[in-house]
Amino acid sequence: MNNKPILALDFPGEAEVFKFLKHFNEPLFVKIGMELYMQEGPDIVRKVKELGHDIFLDLKLHDIPNTVGSAMKGLAKLGVDLVNVHAAGGRPMMEAAIEGLEAGTPVGRERAALIAVTQLTSTTEEQMKTEQKIALSLQESVLHYARLTQQAGLNGVVCSVHEAKAIAETCGENFLRVTPGIRLAGGDAHDQKRIATPDGAKHDGSSLIVVGRAVTGAQDPVAAYKIVSELWEA
Numbered sequence: 001m002n003n004k005p006i007l008a009l010d011f012p013g014e015a016e017v018f019k020f021l022k023h024f025n026e027p028l029f030v031k032i033g034m035e036l037y038m039q040e041g042p043d044i045v046r047k048v049k050e051l052g053h054d055i056f057l058d059l060k061l062h063d064i065p066n067t068v069g070s071a072m073k074g075l076a077k078l079g080v081d082l083v084n085v086h087a088a089g090g091r092p093m094m095e096a097a098i099e100g101l102e103a104g105t106p107v108g109r110e111r112a113a114l115i116a117v118t119q120l121t122s123t124t125e126e127q128m129k130t131e132q133k134i135a136l137s138l139q140e141s142v143l144h145y146a147r148l149t150q151q152a153g154l155n156g157v158v159c160s161v162h163e164a165k166a167i168a169e170t171c172g173e174n175f176l177r178v179t180p181g182i183r184l185a186g187g188d189a190h191d192q193k194r195i196a197t198p199d200g201a202k203h204d205g206s207s208l209i210v211v212g213r214a215v216t217g218a219q220d221p222v223a224a225y226k227i228v229s230e231l232w233e234a
């Protein structure tokens with residue numbers, strides 16, 4: 001697994017994905033999420049992998065332990081590098097996810113890293129308090145989920161850049177902080193609420209950044225990706 005910015009391939013289908021990837025002539029770290037997977041299924045994972053890219057399969061599993069464990073066992077066969085669940089699914093669910101992932105990983109192949117979503121980057125503290133009825137601050141809620149995720153034996157969490165440093169201090173540097181909600185300075189936030197720039201993410205303790213529309217929606221995606229990469233690697 002490389003540490004390049006993870007490019008979210010949020011496209012409606014395979015044709016758009018390959019048209020987009022054609023512009024890049026280097027191995028990337030890409031994310032296949034619900035939008036693409038719901039249309040193309042596991043085949044898209046195999047095809048993107050054949051191009052030599054590292055893959056984060058972002059399906060955010062959240063169900064009873066037995067269902068998530070069995071689903072993970074199947075996903076493990078796809079040979080992706082990173083997968084996720086929702087921490088709100090609970091510790092037994094996360095433990096079942098690891099068990100499934102280990103059981104399904106072919107012998108001799110390294111199992112995918114498993115991370116858990118804490119509070120989505122599209123969620124505000126006010127929304128969390130009124131809709132989820134969580135009385136903690138957003139930072140405390142994210143930290144709570146990070147601790148729970150670590151106790152369950154996962155490799156890290158998805159959080160916003162704003163919580164990354166506190167998680168590193170609480171759970172250690174090796175516990176991954178994967179942060180979406182990345183925008184270039186002055187860029188449109190769209191539906192994201194807890195955003196940061198690539199250089200801000202680097203400074204504030206992200207392990208990996210996820211970037212979608214700031215690149216895929218740019219007039220020149222290759223140039224935008226280069227700017228994001230340079231800021232992230234600086």
Ligand SMILES: O=C(O)c1cc(=O)[nH]c(=O)n1[C@@H]1O[C@H](COP(=O)(O)O)[C@@H](O)[C@H]1O
Binds near residue numbers: 192211214
């Ligand atoms: O798990 C994720 O990847 C994820 C978690 C989260 O809290 N927020 C979040 O935006 N994401 C994903 O990260 C990507 C962000 O895309 P952009 O907002 O276009 O950069 C999307 O594919 C989201 O599904």
